[in-house]
Amino acid sequence: MRRLGVVLGLAVLAAACGGSGGGGAGGGAPAKGGPTVAMMPKNKGNPYFVSCHKGGQEAADQLGVKLLWDGPTETDPAKQNEVVEAWITRGVDVIAVSVENKEAISTVLRKARAKGIKVVTWDADAEKDARDVFVDQATPQGIASVLLDHTSRLLGGKGSFAIITASLTAANQNEWIKNIREQLAAKYPDLKLVDIRPSDDDRKRAFDETQTLLKVHPEVKVIMAIASPAVPGAAEAVRQSGRTDVKVTGLGLPNASKPYLKDGVLDSVVLWNTMDLGYLTVSVANALARGTLKQGKGGLDAGRLGPKDVDGDHIVLGTPFTFTKENVDGFDF
Amino acid sequence: MTPAAGRYRRELGVAGALVLLLGLLTVIAPAFFGAANLRDLLVANAPVLVAAVGMTLVILARQIDISIGSQFAICGVAAGLLAKTGLPMPLVAAGAVAAGAALGAINGALVAGLGLPAIVVTLATMVVLREGLRWRTEGVWIQDLPERFQWFGLGQAGGRVAIVAAAIVVFAAFAWGLRRLAAGRAVYAAGSDPEAARLVGIHPRRVVFATFVFMGALTGLAAVLTAIQFIDVQTSAGTGLEMKVIAAVVVGGVAISGGRGTLVGTLLGVTLLGTIGPALTFLGTQAYWERALQGAVILLAVSTDALPSLVRRRRGRA
Amino acid sequence: MAAPEAAAAAPAPARTGRGGHTHEWLLLALVVAETAYFAYAGSNFFTTGNAGEVARASVEIGLLALALTAVILTGGIDLSVGSLLGLAAVLMGSAHRDLQWPIAAAALVGIGVGVGGGVLNAALVARLGVPPLIVTLGTYSLFRGIAEGFTGGIRNYTDFPPALLFLGQGRLPGGVPAQVPLLVAAAVFFWLLVHRTPIGRGVRAIGFSPEGARFAGIPVARRLSLVYVLSGAMAGLAAVVYAARLGQAKADAGSGYELFAITAVVLGGTSIFGGRGSVHGTLLGLVAVALLQNGLRLSDQPAELAGILTGVLLIGAIGANRLVAERSRA
Numbered sequence: 001m002r003r004l005g006v007v008l009g010l011a012v013l014a015a016a017c018g019g020s021g022g023g024g025a026g027g028g029a030p031a032k033g034g035p036t037v038a039m040m041p042k043n044k045g046n047p048y049f050v051s052c053h054k055g056g057q058e059a060a061d062q063l064g065v066k067l068l069w070d071g072p073t074e075t076d077p078a079k080q081n082e083v084v085e086a087w088i089t090r091g092v093d094v095i096a097v098s099v100e101n102k103e104a105i106s107t108v109l110r111k112a113r114a115k116g117i118k119v120v121t122w123d124a125d126a127e128k129d130a131r132d133v134f135v136d137q138a139t140p141q142g143i144a145s146v147l148l149d150h151t152s153r154l155l156g157g158k159g160s161f162a163i164i165t166a167s168l169t170a171a172n173q174n175e176w177i178k179n180i181r182e183q184l185a186a187k188y189p190d191l192k193l194v195d196i197r198p199s200d201d202d203r204k205r206a207f208d209e210t211q212t213l214l215k216v217h218p219e220v221k222v223i224m225a226i227a228s229p230a231v232p233g234a235a236e237a238v239r240q241s242g243r244t245d246v247k248v249t250g251l252g253l254p255n256a257s258k259p260y261l262k263d264g265v266l267d268s269v270v271l272w273n274t275m276d277l278g279y280l281t282v283s284v285a286n287a288l289a290r291g292t293l294k295q296g297k298g299g300l301d302a303g304r305l306g307p308k309d310v311d312g313d314h315i316v317l318g319t320p321f322t323f324t325k326e327n328v329d330g331f332d333f
Numbered sequence: 334m335t336p337a338a339g340r341y342r343r344e345l346g347v348a349g350a351l352v353l354l355l356g357l358l359t360v361i362a363p364a365f366f367g368a369a370n371l372r373d374l375l376v377a378n379a380p381v382l383v384a385a386v387g388m389t390l391v392i393l394a395r396q397i398d399i400s401i402g403s404q405f406a407i408c409g410v411a412a413g414l415l416a417k418t419g420l421p422m423p424l425v426a427a428g429a430v431a432a433g434a435a436l437g438a439i440n441g442a443l444v445a446g447l448g449l450p451a452i453v454v455t456l457a458t459m460v461v462l463r464e465g466l467r468w469r470t471e472g473v474w475i476q477d478l479p480e481r482f483q484w485f486g487l488g489q490a491g492g493r494v495a496i497v498a499a500a501i502v503v504f505a506a507f508a509w510g511l512r513r514l515a516a517g518r519a520v521y522a523a524g525s526d527p528e529a530a531r532l533v534g535i536h537p538r539r540v541v542f543a544t545f546v547f548m549g550a551l552t553g554l555a556a557v558l559t560a561i562q563f564i565d566v567q568t569s570a571g572t573g574l575e576m577k578v579i580a581a582v583v584v585g586g587v588a589i590s591g592g593r594g595t596l597v598g599t600l601l602g603v604t605l606l607g608t609i610g611p612a613l614t615f616l617g618t619q620a621y622w623e624r625a626l627q628g629a630v631i632l633l634a635v636s637t638d639a640l641p642s643l644v645r646r647r648r649g650r651a
Numbered sequence: 652m653a654a655p656e657a658a659a660a661a662p663a664p665a666r667t668g669r670g671g672h673t674h675e676w677l678l679l680a681l682v683v684a685e686t687a688y689f690a691y692a693g694s695n696f697f698t699t700g701n702a703g704e705v706a707r708a709s710v711e712i713g714l715l716a717l718a719l720t721a722v723i724l725t726g727g728i729d730l731s732v733g734s735l736l737g738l739a740a741v742l743m744g745s746a747h748r749d750l751q752w753p754i755a756a757a758a759l760v761g762i763g764v765g766v767g768g769g770v771l772n773a774a775l776v777a778r779l780g781v782p783p784l785i786v787t788l789g790t791y792s793l794f795r796g797i798a799e800g801f802t803g804g805i806r807n808y809t810d811f812p813p814a815l816l817f818l819g820q821g822r823l824p825g826g827v828p829a830q831v832p833l834l835v836a837a838a839v840f841f842w843l844l845v846h847r848t849p850i851g852r853g854v855r856a857i858g859f860s861p862e863g864a865r866f867a868g869i870p871v872a873r874r875l876s877l878v879y880v881l882s883g884a885m886a887g888l889a890a891v892v893y894a895a896r897l898g899q900a901k902a903d904a905g906s907g908y909e910l911f912a913i914t915a916v917v918l919g920g921t922s923i924f925g926g927r928g929s930v931h932g933t934l935l936g937l938v939a940v941a942l943l944q945n946g947l948r949l950s951d952q953p954a955e956l957a958g959i960l961t962g963v964l965l966i967g968a969i970g971a972n973r974l975v976a977e978r979s980r981a
Contacts, residue, residue: 044467044472044953044954044955045467045471045569046472047471047472047473047474049472050471050473070948070953070954071954072954073958076903076907077897077901077903077904078893081896082708083954085708086704086945086949089694089695089698089700089701089949090693090694090695090948090949101897101899101901103807103809103899104898106898107820167903168620168621168799168803168804168805169799169804169805169901169902169903171807174804177805178805195614196620197614197620198620200572202569202570202572203563203567203570204559204567207563208377208610209614211373212610212615215364215370215615216362216364216614229567232564232565236563240489241369255474255476256474256476397784447970448973449966449970449973450922450923450924450969452923453917453923453969454969456913456914456917456962456965457963457966458962459962460958460959460961460962460965461958461959461962461963463958464955464959464962465955465959468956468959576791576792580788580789583785590782619800619803620804621799621800621803621804622799622800623796624792624793624796624799624800625792625793625795625797625799625800627792628789628791628792628794628795629789629793629796631789631792631793632786632790635781635785635786635789636775638781639779639781640779
């Protein structure tokens with residue numbers, strides 16, 4: 001009896017929440033009221049992607065787009081595929097994915113395209129034939145280059161540094177590390193990468209690893225933290241250690257970095273405007289769905305971002321941006 | 334072997350392993366024993382010890398709690414939000430501990446009250462709490478906390494002392510209580526034989542409920558002790574905490590079948606498992622081998638314990 | 652783990668026919684209710700295409716859950732299956748790419764690694780008598796750690812041949828995803844093993860009381876070894892299907908799968924203390940959770956809600972299970 005009650009209760013609960021379901025459109029012409037764009041981050045619980053969502057929603061509201069936002073809550077490599085499959089079944093006009101695993105997701109994205117659904121990748125790309133357009137904010141080479149420039153400047157062209165990464169298997173970070181190693185060999189022979197430690201996207205872990213690192217390798221003078229929770233974690237560890245000869249740089253979010261930028265422990269944070277990235281992605285998706293995306297200079301009218309150049313299947317937001325103590329107050333995400 | 338040594342066989346084993354590890358470090362990487370490093374390790378592991386004390390109680394009572402990671406995250410968020418309302422830090426800490434106790438009470442009610450198996454109940458609460466928190470916060474950190482949040486406003490040195498002192502006080506109090514108080518003995522009794530315990534007037538269900546509440550409260554304290562080392566609160570903290578703490582407790586000799594084990598063993602377990610990571614970094618091991626070595630240590634610790642009884646059984650049969 | 656407290660809670664003799672299958676019938680009713688609700692609320696939920704995709708995504712967990720049913724019936728548990736899947740997947744990938752072995756041989760390597768991991772668990776649990784929760788907590792870290800160490804975290808094995816990818820991504824005539832027959836075969840195997848052979852009866856008896864089983868002449872150590880080795884073998888097989896479905900094998904493959912599999916088993920009515928449960932219950936539990944997640948997604952509900960409802964469902968299930976157990980004792 002109790003079980004029947006549970007079943008009924010669940011049904012009622014689900015009915016209360018699920019009022020918006022039903023009546024899916026297949027791939028093809030936009031349903032009345034604007035196209036449906038399904039947008040997926042790598043990981044829903046990351047503030048980086050939360051700000052992309054905000055920007056995307058802003059564009060969706062302006063353009064009359066119905067925006068679906070879903071994705072893995074853990075970094076399970078297989079989950080993104082399942083979500084895309086569900087969207088194909090549900091029927092959407094455009095799928096926009098920030099790709100966690102290039103090879104894995106490309107299979108299912110090709111399937112979506114075969115069904116007439118437009119595919120956009122943003123933030124991280126899939127295989128070229130699996131998507132219509134890639135909205136890019138920075139290439140892995142570009143990111144590696146900017147990070148190494150900052151590191152080299154802080155070390156005076158010569159010295160040792162260490163990297164705090166996300167998890168050891170994180171695809172994006174591994175791509176950046178690969179490029180960093182290549183550029184170190186080619187352009188910075190006097191810089192030495194001493195160690196790479198994982199933070200598993202946990203600030204405390206980044207803190208602990210940095211603390212240990214500073215003692216095991218006292219010659220390290222720069223910590224490069226390439227995951228957003230790792231930046232404040234590493235900076236706090238350096239601050240607490242009292243080692244004023246060590247500086248931190250990396251890739252992270254302005255709000256979490258602000259206090260450390262202000263007091264000088266954190267020298268520079270490389271990123272791009274994530275809200276604009278989300279905004280641009282939805283603009284592109286909308287244009288694709290309505291068939292208004294044109295090639296060449298100014299091929300996309302990206303609302304408040306102005307006209308954007310469309311270079312084949314590649315649209316670039318801009319170049320990586322460096323937050324510093326001077327400019328960080330102008331941002332809120 | 335004297336009777337005392339026999340009773341503490343596991344604890345001696347873990348102590349032996351710890352001595353071995355420290356010996357290795359003395360030879361290869363003596364920098365490990367620098368004052369700053371030892372101090373930092375103490376501060377880093379103090380919250381783990383606090384949570385492990387709670388887990389010891391739960392496992393002694395023949396239960397388990399795999400939801401403490403989610404509880405940890407929620408209590409950290411509670412601390413941050415309470416601090417933002419302007420409450421003085423002692424009340425903030427009390428609030429977070431109370432939140433933990435409330436979460437523990439939910440587990441306790443389902444396990445002790447409804448008689449549901451602890452591992453399944455806490456699996457369910459782990460998922461519900463974590464997903465619920467993530468849904469609500471979307472992963473956004475709690476920022477712009479008042480200045481007195483970090484280190485309880487005591488400054489870096491004072492705050493560190495406070496954290497370690499809190500862990501020591503908790504450990505000592507519970508170690509004493511488990512030994513000397515009737516309530517402590519009741520935990521052992523309920524865990525080793527609930528029927529017999531009932532016959533001597535102990536209420537096993539109340540004991541079990543209490544252990545879950547303590548677990549929650551101590552998790553809340555651990556969350557506070559961690560949160561105040563920073564200037565903001567990460568809302569997705571505590572992932573994997575339950576595995577870490579359970580491993581430390583069982584390596585320290587607390588029997589998973591209940592009724593056997595000591596807090597001293599837990600302390601040794603926390604120390605051993607908390608030392609491995611940094612020790613490996615000092616010894617120059619690559620980060621990607623660390624997890625395998627942790628797993629190997631756990632297996633070795635729990636297996637060597639069983640070998641003597643295996644030998645005895647074989648001999649008995651022959 | 653069949654402690655005196657468990658005996659006090661669960662019925663001592665096996666269930667009578669009347670209370671015997673109530674749990675499974677209720678679960679079936681839940682599945683029907685879910686299907687009906689989501690057919691209304693979800694877009695294109697009630698289509699063969701969607702059914703196929705739900706089935707496809709559930710095969711790996713299904714294989715793990717089938718073997719876990721036998722493990723849990725003995726009163727044990729295996730937390731290491733997800734990590735073992737990861738290790739088997741990367742070693743299979745390496746055999747294929749680094750050693751240049753043909754894909755069939757590489758797949759056998761994957762399954763072999765699974766068996767090897769199962770043997771380790773079995774040795775520690777059955778021969779050394781270490782509690783399964785602790786052993787598999789250790790191997791949970793060990794297996795994943797070896798996978799990470801072996802690949803440096805970085806190496807990702809891709810470039811699998813179309814023959815393998817068809818297994819994971821293709822469809823057989825009739826629209827059935829290619830890996831589903833594997834799950835069906837495994838389900839039949841485990842159902843027969845657990846419900847129709849003396850081995851299965853022995854496994855249950857061990858769950859009720861290992862000492863009693865030993866006195867009854869059941870070779871406890873051998874039976875325990877068997878269930879853990881089978882669990883490992885299924886993890887290896889699931890690794891092959893995983894690599895086929897995703898087209899890649901990385902050290903983080905299978906993260907979190909063990910909890911999903913355990914949820915399916917417990918939801919299906921198998922008692923975590925051992926002795927009571929069914930393979931068909933596990934399959935129903937798997938279907939119930941898979942439909943819930945898929946249906947909510949197709950109803951534009953956030954992923955977190957699926958997690959929360961699954962947790963609530965789990966509590967409801969063990970609550971109901973306890974009620975049924977108490978009633979059939981009367």
